[in-house]
Amino acid sequence: MSQGRSIRLFLVDGAPTGLLTAEIVNWTGHVLTGPRSKLSQLVQRPECGRTGIYFLVGPDPDHSFLPRVYIGETDDVSQRLKKHNRPEEQGGKDFWERVCLVTSKDQNLTKAHVKYLESLLIRNAGEVGRCTLVNGTAHDYTNLPESDKADMSYFRDQIRTVLPVLGFDFLRPTARTAAPVEQSQTDQSPIFVLSIPKHAIKAKAREINGEFVVLEGSVARNEWVGPTGGYQALFHQLCNDGVLATGDNGLRVFTSDQEFSSPSAAAAIISGRSANGRIAWSVESTGQTYSAWQDQQVSAAQTAVDTSGYVEPEAGQ
Known part of the structure; x- marks a missing residue:
């Protein structure tokens, strides 16, 4: 810690x-x-x-x-x-x-x-x-x-x-640029996966220090197919920046780890349309949805507080 x-x-x-x-x-x-x-x-x-x-x-x-x-x-x-x-x-x-x-x-x-x-x-x-x-x-x-x-x-x-x-984020290390010592101290989640078998899309991600990071090599849709707006501009920007490169079978591949503000933002970029990342992503090892996994973490934390005997101080104490 x-x-x-x-x-x-x-x-x-x-x-x-x-x-x-x-x-x-x-x-x-x-x-x-x-x-x-x-x-x-x-x-x-x-x-x-x-x-x-x-x-x-x-x-x-x-x-x-x-x-x-x-x-x-x-x-x-x-x-x-x-x-x-x-x-x-x-x-x-x-x-x-x-x-x-x-x-x-x-x-x-x-x-x-x-x-x-x-x-x-x-x-x-x-x-x-x-x-x-x-x-x-x-x-x-x-x-x-x-x-x-x-x-x-x-x-x-x-x-x-x-x-x-x-409010100045331009020097804050990313998951890609963090030093090994910094990475060993980060708060990391299990691996999450998002699959769309119909389009041969599969991506992996994990949470690192509060950011949702799609891992290098993940596969995304080749173009934005959803309504105009939303994350469409971000999709095109990542393509222009070379983060989303043209891969096999007319799909795009992440050339490096990429941070997103939320699981839904990451899911939208991979799907090429708006998506609910809380149910689109699942834990690779258990199949739990991201939502269920997060609820489990919160419940476990609350149980730990309850069993530790911690009592919140009254006002003025």
Whole structure:
């Protein structure tokens, strides 16, 4: 079981859509984020005058399911953000709608540190594949002592922990990119299968850390046959991205593990039409539907609570 973490969030102006700060207990890093509409207030913050890493995030018009992200480093975040706020023809960037910057509370980050950190984050974002990177290829910054490289790797890991809490998923490891140690600590389900014998379709999946992951080699319908809308756009996007490649017998094959938000989303992509994933998927070893398996897990957990003698405290205790 992985160890829990404590993260402190602070709504600077009292609104969930305004400026927000985040800190992990016992980490020297400090995160500040907000919408572009609040840029005038954000650049006045003391954090913006420090050395740090920043992320510009916005929609990608060419990929409706992924954000567009620029990762940068600077000695003075406020000045850099003012430049990025200019129109494209004046050297700015038009795509971004939110900004997130990471600095150090003890101000021990140097220019060399953030250059190395930037290269790590750009490389990670490219490997994970949850965004369209504006940066391109990451540069290798090797002029850093070995101990400092280790410190920045730890700093990077904390950034990857806190950003998803703030709604930025582009650095969060996938089942495909997670390191062996991370995979051994994940919460994994049994293998689920979805079969449509009439069309020679068979797919396998499992739940990993709350996501429903269709496994590489699973077979799906060649084209979307359901009504317009729903998961149709996602089906075409996965085909265009090469995740769903043309295979034998006019079907498509998953070229890598692919995460979905729910069993129904995965079932729809495989079936080429809307589907109820809770009954379409079944446990490979027992034949239980996903719904029945999940109910069994909930019942077992409740039984464990009942037999442990736990008593919920009364109000005020």
